[in-house]
Amino acid sequence: MLVNYLRFLLLPFSLIYGLAINLRKKLYDWGLMRSVKFDLPVICVGNLAVGGSGKTPTTEYLVRLLSDYKVAILSRGYGRKTKGFILADANATTETIGDEPLQYYQKFENVTVAVCEDRVTGINKLKENHNLIILDDAYQHRAVKAGLNILLFEFRKLGTLQFLLPAGNLRDVFSSRKRADVLLVTKSPVPLLHVAQQASVNELQPNENQQVLHSYLKYGDLQHLYTMESRSLDSIKGYEIFLLTGIANPDPMIEELEKYSKAIKHEEFADHYAFKDDDIKNFKSAFELSNKKEKIIITTEKDSKRLKAAGFKDLLINLPVYFLPIEVELFEEDKITFDELILNYVKSNRRNR
Template structure:
């Protein structure tokens, strides 16, 4: 049904495409100003709306750049606040957003901040840091990042895609030229040369643009409140709670194991209500199985830290399943070195162009 409704929006794609084209040309021609900064700024972004793996990619870069003082700057999607905010011990998903909260809780040696105006945010952070990572900022052209990592999902890149509003693309494929590295996420562990060439040709990549593939690495289940680690058990009843853009890879992973899945799925960044969590808890408690568990994603888990929701789940076995970006073995050294070389060689300069 949704597919047919989107077809009705096709005439508006022409208007949207024209607006995007003019906006980008105005930045390319210098009519709209882009600000560069006197430090390495790495942007992690995508063209399609949601679900491409920006969060695990940002976390990968944090680990790669461990010897530097790193700051992550996000817009803070879904927060109820505005302006520049530094994450601290009082931060919640409502004050800074679920993804920034996840970064803050996971990386104690990294500064996490949110600001819808990325230029202002960078100016607040730049003096005390060596590198700034911009989360989901490929379309935020007021900042001219020194290095852009552009993400595409493997399952979608080989299919026909359309611009919004009839499709999910924010910009056409032609803007790939702004990226220094293209990362195809959620890929198979092994990629043959035919597939690699097919995707490179579709994106019309230049020789200097790095094409890298990565797969999802599922980690150990962790209790959302205590951090206790457990493993799945055979024939276990799994009550799966998600509010992410694309839960399909997670479902496929769980379906590969001898467990029974009861899915409670909501839209991306969904703010869980007490009524919804009560329904989940009731279904869990009503099920007669002895071996049963509630599983969610790490990002969704940040929203379950709300005091009212925590009270509803406190005595239940609620675990999140962390994921990591695992760069294809054939690409890892090249991808890592390109990032490290950029950070090491980035010159100090201030200019507006």
């Protein structure tokens, strides 16, 4: 209740923020601020809200779909302690490039991963040696004119009242969706009823040239933080789960874990949170004080990058610590449409076609 009241007090600042956003939009629309278009396919994955819409697994979906091409992923590298253009290599850490870029780098050996606040500079450094570039979280970075914009909307938040920052979580006005080529509704329920699908379309009110498609999350087997061991979610039925997250929206993950256990103790931190020694020590103490014989520690794949890179191995090495991988999948008809749209765009816009 207090949080809602405080947000209400911040509404005047959201109004000012909205005016600034709209002015900036107009300056780009009128050509008074310059957008750079490149001569190779550039796909932008973005959203209007702050985090939690599924950009990372959607980017990974694109990488798998485009495996026949030389792909570069360019990110801002949120949460890193460095500046400028950095190419990920074997020495990369969450502090040098950020947690999501590190996840991409360690997951896809044939993909180039780079970070740069200035996406124009970043693309210029990558374009000569790659067939296409995927911009992770760059929808508001209008200095680049992407060839294909994929804008994500979380299913459960469509139709709800949302405010601009700082009163709410929106960093862009809803009308900005009109610039996108694909409006991808993420984290949809399975099965997806036709009435729910149509409700998304009614809410988004697409232009004639915009596709409204639906995706859902698919969870893999649990992976041990330090070894190659994996185990199925079925194997932890009835376990006491100690969940550690530092992501924008852990609710879908909690819902998945609740299918296997109702005993979930959740330690929640902000998105991209830099874990501290005391955080992990306190979490470990709570785990060890539990009298339950069958218990397990679970975190997200993104959080696992920060846990492994932050020097916590001595604290966690002897504990059953696992991360839960997720992937994005599209419903059958939408998948055909989406895959065809992406592949046709890349094929028709590649250099020397």
